Amino acid sequence: MATVVEMSMADFLLYALLAGVAVALVSGPLGAFVVWRRMAYFGDTLAHSALLGISLGVLFDINLNLAVVLCCVALAVGLVAMQRQQWVPTDTLLGIMAHSSLSLGLVAVSLLDNVRIDLQAYLFGDLLAITPEDLQWILLGAVTVLLMIYWLWQPLLAITINEELAQVEGISVARYRLALMLLIAMVIAGAMKLVGVLLITALMIMPAAAARRLANTPEQMAIFASLLGTLAVCGGIALSWLIDTPAGPSVVVSALAIFILIFATPRRSR
Amino acid sequence: MAHADLARLENISVKVGNKQILSSINLPLHDDCITTLIGPNGAGKSTLVKVLLRLMKPTEGKVWTRPNLRIGYMPQKIQIDRTLPLNVKHFLQTPHGYSRTEIEAALVDVGASHLLNYSIHDLSGGEMQRALLARALLRKPDLLVLDEPVQGVDINGQTELYKLITEIRKRRRCSVLMISHDLHLVMASTDHVICLNTHVCCSGHPETVSADPAYIELFGASHAATLALYNHHHNHSHDLHGDVVHGDCCGDEHG
Numbered sequence: 366m367a368t369v370v371e372m373s374m375a376d377f378l379l380y381a382l383l384a385g386v387a388v389a390l391v392s393g394p395l396g397a398f399v400v401w402r403r404m405a406y407f408g409d410t411l412a413h414s415a416l417l418g419i420s421l422g423v424l425f426d427i428n429l430n431l432a433v434v435l436c437c438v439a440l441a442v443g444l445v446a447m448q449r450q451q452w453v454p455t456d457t458l459l460g461i462m463a464h465s466s467l468s469l470g471l472v473a474v475s476l477l478d479n480v481r482i483d484l485q486a487y488l489f490g491d492l493l494a495i496t497p498e499d500l501q502w503i504l505l506g507a508v509t510v511l512l513m514i515y516w517l518w519q520p521l522l523a524i525t526i527n528e529e530l531a532q533v534e535g536i537s538v539a540r541y542r543l544a545l546m547l548l549i550a551m552v553i554a555g556a557m558k559l560v561g562v563l564l565i566t567a568l569m570i571m572p573a574a575a576a577r578r579l580a581n582t583p584e585q586m587a588i589f590a591s592l593l594g595t596l597a598v599c600g601g602i603a604l605s606w607l608i609d610t611p612a613g614p615s616v617v618v619s620a621l622a623i624f625i626l627i628f629a630t631p632r633r634s635r
Numbered sequence: 636m637a638h639a640d641l642a643r644l645e646n647i648s649v650k651v652g653n654k655q656i657l658s659s660i661n662l663p664l665h666d667d668c669i670t671t672l673i674g675p676n677g678a679g680k681s682t683l684v685k686v687l688l689r690l691m692k693p694t695e696g697k698v699w700t701r702p703n704l705r706i707g708y709m710p711q712k713i714q715i716d717r718t719l720p721l722n723v724k725h726f727l728q729t730p731h732g733y734s735r736t737e738i739e740a741a742l743v744d745v746g747a748s749h750l751l752n753y754s755i756h757d758l759s760g761g762e763m764q765r766a767l768l769a770r771a772l773l774r775k776p777d778l779l780v781l782d783e784p785v786q787g788v789d790i791n792g793q794t795e796l797y798k799l800i801t802e803i804r805k806r807r808r809c810s811v812l813m814i815s816h817d818l819h820l821v822m823a824s825t826d827h828v829i830c831l832n833t834h835v836c837c838s839g840h841p842e843t844v845s846a847d848p849a850y851i852e853l854f855g856a857s858h859a860a861t862l863a864l865y866n867h868h869h870n871h872s873h874d875l876h877g878d879v880v881h882g883d884c885c886g887d888e889h890g
Binding site: 400401403522523527529532580582585 | 690722
């Protein structure tokens, strides 16, 4: 009896671990871009809007993952369009959009009283409730996003270094900006189940910020961010499993610990 | 000089809000020519260049460039976020993936070969300019566009840079469009000067001053050799708002 229980527990722990590692691997390079391009607020706004995606998905009976991706993509396109108009979204505007979309989503969900949605899971993630199907989608998504990042790395880096130079050298800055937003939107949709909408940005930026201390090239920073994120996920899952804390915040606390450790070590040279 | 056109600004006007920044500019850029653009602050020089590089859309008018024209652009300065760990080699490589040999050659060309492994954030103003120039040269440009390359540089640095640009033009046979911050003194090898203040006020050729004793006394022979004097010939002046006031005007005063 005990063996059967242990085996199934090991299973879902394994799924959680694999899913978490997959998300950490993609969050590394994307998080690096979020840090370099000062997009933390953008990322946050996209993440908050994911909950609106959930309620729209429930309302129109669409697959929830798909609804979230569509909602994030729509918002990403809107934000890029606003940037193009030189109408650069200020912190205030982003804050308004982030919290409005989250609240709209929450209000809409509460009105649908024939449906029960576990809000806690969406806000903070439910890493240990990953099903094999979820895992398949997450792994597929992670591989796709990693391939896209690899393929688009040079032009994305070029527009991050300096947009004017990139534009003059023939790179379509708007197109790549949009591509980056879309990749971030996809990762948010995927990571939502793991760490929840409120904490996804943290998982992206904390490992990347810590990696800055260790890296000498942009590629190094992206790779270290992935590795540190993986460590954070493992630590978070361990914490959640051992002392029954919610998965999402546990992962972020892990990431915080890693961040502090790295910044506490005396610096040798840049 | 019958040189083919590399690019043409045709009737370009730029209006931002209520402010007219450029007004009906017609400007051809010839092959194998060094053109210097001068004008007071706020004249629209940088805007003109941005329109030429298609970084900005004009309110009216058209930009024509020769097909497959390769442009190398050296901006005045750029800001690179400190969170991005980047050395000069990496900066020059992204995104075109030039080989180490090509990069080293470009840095040698601009006299900055020691900068290869420096962090881009640790460069001084002058060093950053050389890195930007190296980047522009790596494009193997037909047209080199330089935005105030000697602004904030001392007389020695300026002379060196002018000599460098002249040499690069000769060796690589490219055209140069340079924005100068000085209203009267331009690079000696300039073929054509354009004076801009929202519109083209005057244009022409500069005079070399390498043999002029007054200049030699003021700057020294080697510096004077790299400079040329441009005499303005306006038939109008500008009031405080920048609007044109027609009438006889002294030759080289600038409103």
